Amino acid sequence: MKLYDGGRASNPRRVTIFLKEKGVSVPTVPVDMAALGHRAPEVTSLNPFQRLPVLELDDGTVITESVAICRYFEELHPDPPLFGRDPLEKALVEMWDRRVELIYFAAVAAAFRHLHPAMAGWEVPQVPEWGEVNKPKALDFLGFLNEELAGRACIAGERFSIADITMLVAFDLMKPARITCPPELNHVWRWYRETSSRPSAAIARV
Amino acid sequence: MKLYDGGRASNPRRVTIFLKEKGVSVPTVPVDMAALGHRAPEVTSLNPFQRLPVLELDDGTVITESVAICRYFEELHPDPPLFGRDPLEKALVEMWDRRVELIYFAAVAAAFRHLHPAMAGWEVPQVPEWGEVNKPKALDFLGFLNEELAGRACIAGERFSIADITMLVAFDLMKPARITCPPELNHVWRWYRETSSRPSAAIARV
Numbered sequence: 231m232k233l234y235d236g237g238r239a240s241n242p243r244r245v246t247i248f249l250k251e252k253g254v255s256v257p258t259v260p261v262d263m264a265a266l267g268h269r270a271p272e273v274t275s276l277n278p279f280q281r282l283p284v285l286e287l288d289d290g291t292v293i294t295e296s297v298a299i300c301r302y303f304e305e306l307h308p309d310p311p312l313f314g315r316d317p318l319e320k321a322l323v324e325m326w327d328r329r330v331e332l333i334y335f336a337a338v339a340a341a342f343r344h345l346h347p348a349m350a351g352w353e354v355p356q357v358p359e360w361g362e363v364n365k366p367k368a369l370d371f372l373g374f375l376n377e378e379l380a381g382r383a384c385i386a387g388e389r390f391s392i393a394d395i396t397m398l399v400a401f402d403l404m405k406p407a408r409i410t411c412p413p414e415l416n417h418v419w420r421w422y423r424e425t426s427s428r429p430s431a432a433i434a435r436v
Numbered sequence: 437m438k439l440y441d442g443g444r445a446s447n448p449r450r451v452t453i454f455l456k457e458k459g460v461s462v463p464t465v466p467v468d469m470a471a472l473g474h475r476a477p478e479v480t481s482l483n484p485f486q487r488l489p490v491l492e493l494d495d496g497t498v499i500t501e502s503v504a505i506c507r508y509f510e511e512l513h514p515d516p517p518l519f520g521r522d523p524l525e526k527a528l529v530e531m532w533d534r535r536v537e538l539i540y541f542a543a544v545a546a547a548f549r550h551l552h553p554a555m556a557g558w559e560v561p562q563v564p565e566w567g568e569v570n571k572p573k574a575l576d577f578l579g580f581l582n583e584e585l586a587g588r589a590c591i592a593g594e595r596f597s598i599a600d601i602t603m604l605v606a607f608d609l610m611k612p613a614r615i616t617c618p619p620e621l622n623h624v625w626r627w628y629r630e631t632s633s634r635p636s637a638a639i640a641r642v
Contacts, residue, residue, distance in 0.1 A: 278580060
């Protein structure tokens with residue numbers, strides 16, 4: 231198999247961290263997204279939505295979408311479990327991964343893509359008003375999460391999961407999105423210090 | 437357990453259809469979303485994001501997010517499998533469910549929430565420009581899907597899956613979003629006729 235990797239962009243990094251946490255090594259085809267390599271014919275033929283990462287299996291089957299790629303490896307290599315161990319834990323990991331992705335990551339990404347000058351060729355058309363509307367949404371989520379993390383170690387419970395990985399790449403995207411986590415959110419910062427110091431997190435940091 | 441149900445709204449309907457396909461019956465607490473019942477203290481205390489559906493277990497554990505609730509029931513009642521049967525099928529179902537949700541459903545919902553006058557109290561602030569930008573995105577996805585469905589029965593392959601349920605509730609949301617599927621997309625229409633005629637689809641139709 232081959233993983234077409236977009237380096238430090240959030241979703242490619244999400245899969246790279248996941249694989250590192252799993253201890254799984256996959257042959258990689260680096261794609262230079264800054265040079266719009268994800269829009270080249272080779273990637274477009276694999277994923278018409280021109281998004282990375284893309285996993286191509288030996289028989290030519292293509293899996294796109296970062297979480298789908300992660301789930302494939304979870305099924306092939308169950309240890310350590312990063313999607314939960316039993317029905318309830320699996321449901322709670324999915325709940326938290328979706329809350330982080332759909333409420334927080336989406337808001338940070340909207341601020342980044344609709345407001346950053348470098349994104350003008352990526353997000354067409356940019357709608358700056360939409361970018362601005364999303365900044366307080368991201369901050370509201372951080373305030374909510376701070377209270378949650380007062381009572382537990384990780385995003386979805388006491389065990390590290392894919393929800394921590396999603397939160398980490400989204401948190402790091404705040405820098406180019408020009409959103410600052412308030413210093414008084416001490417539980418979020420404690421979580422960030424612990425998570426970003428894992429060896430897996432050093433990969434392709436923004 | 438109790439399912440706090442929002443009736444015909446897209447995400448509550450997604451879970452209701454899923455349970456009907458599973459043949460699973462769950463005690464339901466109806467919530468009148470038109471009367472903003474999802475913002476009442478009872479629901480807010482269960483889900484601070486004031487979104488439905490919410491599943492409350494007998495020990496008080498709360499599961500939110502429609503796909504997380506569906507996955508919980510998939511784990512408890514594996515037949516018929518609606519998230520795929522083996523690692524590759526599970527990955528492809530997740531890939532298609534995410535493509536439908538993040539590219540198409542999100543675009544239809546943005547058009548509905550940011551342009552429909554009745555949504556002014558729900559989506560604050562409405563950004564009409566963002567709603568307009570999303571209409572062609574929804575149509576582009578339908579064109580792409582039409583070519584895909586020329587070669588297979590269902591969204592993620594030959595077997596009915598959660599991706600078909602997500603596509604169905606999103607397709608039906610086009611009506612209030614005032615987006616029309618072009619009549620020439622005959623493979624999409626064939627799929628819609630087949631899917632919307634399943635007994636499960638009659639539930640809480642928009």
